[in-house]
Amino acid sequence: MDALLSITGVSVRFGGVNALADVGFDVPQGALLGLIGPNGAGKTTMMRAVTGMVRPQAGSILLDGAEISRLPTHRRVRLGLGLSQQIVRPFAGMTAAENVALAAGYAKTADPLRALATASRDAERERARTLLDLVGIADAADALPAELPLGYLKRVEVARALALDPKVLLLDEPLAGLNTGEAARLADTVVDLNRQGTTVVLIEHNLSEVMRVCRHLVVLDNGRKIGDGDPAVVMADPAVRDAYLGAAKEGSGKAGHAAA
Amino acid sequence: MYEISLLTVMSFSVIFALSLNLITGFCGQISLGHAAFYGIGAYSAALFTTDGGSFWLALPLAMAVAGFFGFIVGFASLRVRHDFLAITTMGVGFLFTGFVRQQDFLGGEEGIAGIPDPGIGQIPYMLLCAALAAAVIAFSLYLKRSWMGHAFDAIATDEDTARTLGIDVARYKLTAFVFGTALAGLAGALFAHYVKFVEVESFDFIESISVLAMVIVGGIGSVWGVVVAAAFLSVLPLLLQVFADFKLLIYGVLLFSVMYFAPGGIDSLMRMLWRRISGRRTAG
Numbered sequence: 207m208d209a210l211l212s213i214t215g216v217s218v219r220f221g222g223v224n225a226l227a228d229v230g231f232d233v234p235q236g237a238l239l240g241l242i243g244p245n246g247a248g249k250t251t252m253m254r255a256v257t258g259m260v261r262p263q264a265g266s267i268l269l270d271g272a273e274i275s276r277l278p279t280h281r282r283v284r285l286g287l288g289l290s291q292q293i294v295r296p297f298a299g300m301t302a303a304e305n306v307a308l309a310a311g312y313a314k315t316a317d318p319l320r321a322l323a324t325a326s327r328d329a330e331r332e333r334a335r336t337l338l339d340l341v342g343i344a345d346a347a348d349a350l351p352a353e354l355p356l357g358y359l360k361r362v363e364v365a366r367a368l369a370l371d372p373k374v375l376l377l378d379e380p381l382a383g384l385n386t387g388e389a390a391r392l393a394d395t396v397v398d399l400n401r402q403g404t405t406v407v408l409i410e411h412n413l414s415e416v417m418r419v420c421r422h423l424v425v426l427d428n429g430r431k432i433g434d435g436d437p438a439v440v441m442a443d444p445a446v447r448d449a450y451l452g453a454a455k456e457g458s459g460k461a462g463h464a465a466a
Numbered sequence: 467m468y469e470i471s472l473l474t475v476m477s478f479s480v481i482f483a484l485s486l487n488l489i490t491g492f493c494g495q496i497s498l499g500h501a502a503f504y505g506i507g508a509y510s511a512a513l514f515t516t517d518g519g520s521f522w523l524a525l526p527l528a529m530a531v532a533g534f535f536g537f538i539v540g541f542a543s544l545r546v547r548h549d550f551l552a553i554t555t556m557g558v559g560f561l562f563t564g565f566v567r568q569q570d571f572l573g574g575e576e577g578i579a580g581i582p583d584p585g586i587g588q589i590p591y592m593l594l595c596a597a598l599a600a601a602v603i604a605f606s607l608y609l610k611r612s613w614m615g616h617a618f619d620a621i622a623t624d625e626d627t628a629r630t631l632g633i634d635v636a637r638y639k640l641t642a643f644v645f646g647t648a649l650a651g652l653a654g655a656l657f658a659h660y661v662k663f664v665e666v667e668s669f670d671f672i673e674s675i676s677v678l679a680m681v682i683v684g685g686i687g688s689v690w691g692v693v694v695a696a697a698f699l700s701v702l703p704l705l706l707q708v709f710a711d712f713k714l715l716i717y718g719v720l721l722f723s724v725m726y727f728a729p730g731g732i733d734s735l736m737r738m739l740w741r742r743i744s745g746r747r748t749a750g
Contacts, residue, residue, distance in 0.1 A: 259626070280634050289630045295624055295626075297623045299619065300619070300620075300623075309632075312631065315616070316632070317637075318614055318638050322609065322614040323612075324612065324613055325611045
């Protein structure tokens, strides 16, 4: 399979700290790739480098063959990145449906003057409702973010990213803060989306869900890549077990169980 | 006639306040130097017509010149945010007054007198200003509903997240500055040809704060709230001598009370009142 997203030699330094040191991996077309690692491993920094919120000092990022590492965030998004952030950031003054509709109107917001020329939001509202239904929160369409619990807001965030019709969906800890049932449901939704053709990069702490749904794992530790491949094989690697499970003792039981 | 004067002043004040509402209310970019663009419009229109130019051409010219400078100042909003943008735009305001004071071709401290009358009579001039104000109100209402308004709303709330939805924040901000400052220029041209005399004091920091007060008292981002506040606050000094004498003090008290008791301004007070009334009606 061709790599839809191809990352090579990405290094990010904050002051004297190496947040990412020469990290590279490929996300094949149609993959559901889990990007994992202990706290501070550089997962979110990698995500931010891909979306352009952080400028790497070195490295190359190809999306569908096009170099995007020097483009501003909005251009990368328009080339096919969809992003759901770790900390939910809904637009507070808009309802859940309006939040998603704004993203769904990406073709209309591409140019300010074209955006001024059109006012109809019917098609985008319709699409927003479909997507909210898809992530299982159709009932929250007309609610304001302040009225919704975290589990709902996480899914608004995912629906908003989906509304961009992304080639690659980047999900940064979409399951964090959700209870077991909610997490399993949202993980199942991600699997469904992936089956329907969306390539997904899932950054997650919830190892049992990652092991359950991902078919490919990339493991980071201290800004370096220490594992890349089939989940069972990667998790059996002593170096990964050491770094990952040594740093998060309480996760070891779950991981071992799921990998077995 | 006195009422005609009041309506004329009201009309260009509404345009001026809505022009700032577009930048600060819709797009969330604070400006403490907006009077500079009102001034740029007034001065360029005044120079043009005192030099024999047509009043009708002076209006689009004032918009173009103010919009051009607005475009340049808009770049500041791409570099700095929030309180830093407030200080930067305040600096722009001082730069304008400082520059004008030193320039002989702008009349320096004396200003420009003898601006020719548009020659259409007092009532038609009032009607022209009112029609333009109505057009700016309609434009504001439409813009708010359009996809541009939707994107402005996102940028005003959280510009980093707006970027992750593919919104080119820089171009939207520059557009807001160009539109807003061009409309301020239009208001300035109308003002100049109403008073027929421009001097730098009319466009100083106090004027920038006054127009910001109209937006805040009306309700930041609310079209009708700002229209009511601008219409009311612009003619109060003409109606009541007390208000003219204590303008700054009254603005200060007004700003403080709105921020403290009703941060949503007139707009939110009207909505609250409306809910009470309609609530009582359905209850009864």
